[in-house]
Amino acid sequence: MALNKLHELGLPNSALLSLTWVTWLAIMILPYFFVALAKALFYLSSKYASELFSRVGLTDSKTVDIPVELNAHLTLTGGKSLSNPSFYRRLVGSLVYLIVTRPDISNAVHQVSQYMSTPRLTHYATVLCILRYLKGTIFHGFFYSAQSPLVLHAFSVAD
Template sequence: MIIIGDDLNDIQEFKYFLSQQFEIKDLGHLSYFLGLEITRSIDGLYITQAKYAFDLLSRAGLTNSKTVDTSIELKAHLTPSGRKPLSNPSLYRQLVGSLVYLTVTRPDISYAVHQVSQYLSAPRSIHYAAVLCILRYLKGTLFHGLFYSV
């Protein structure tokens, strides 16, 4: 459970209340939660998913691949038909699902991820190639994230 607030006394009272009702353990300041890396500064919080993204690149076997400058080719015309259907679409679906979660901190890939997510039911090789393009773009921009000021 993450407890946040602007009044430290209220937070302490709430944690005390919880400790009276349940066995709890205070893990201190939040630094990693559900694939989100949180860094505190005097200006606010910096949230990234760099480790999550790197793990995704590893799962796709792209840690040593070249990077690209755009998340989707400008001439890419994705359609439900054409090219060969994927014999086992489960990796495609896993990668697209992970990319959807990654858009929490990477809105720059949102459009491209939306495009490939339309073909989850019957993905084809061209759709998988588009996912790989998104991942190669991601690799080149791995340490981008959003800054949330508190």
């Protein structure tokens, strides 16, 4: 689908692979934003996140520094049941989609996705906290420089 979008824009198939043919290019593909500089690629999902904020009504809300409070303990029975659980499910599904470009929220989204069957107000408040964190870090994404070597670093905490 991404290559079809490139054809619609009149760009060659190699547009995402070889960035030396243009010095500045902005391509909108699905909800992700690719900014190709002369020798780098910046990949973020700010447009999708902005649409998510306006859908929820968080366009003028304050931001937070972390996606979930450190000692937040979510339970199945904590708080009152939501009157519209399908809205909660759509929000969490949107957050799962954002994990592609924002792995920093993966743990928090994993926590709230465990309560999709019977969401409570405490779960919804946690989702709003994640969204406020995203609002404060909306332009965070992946930066790939052509000058740096392609080396994968992975870290794991296994108890």
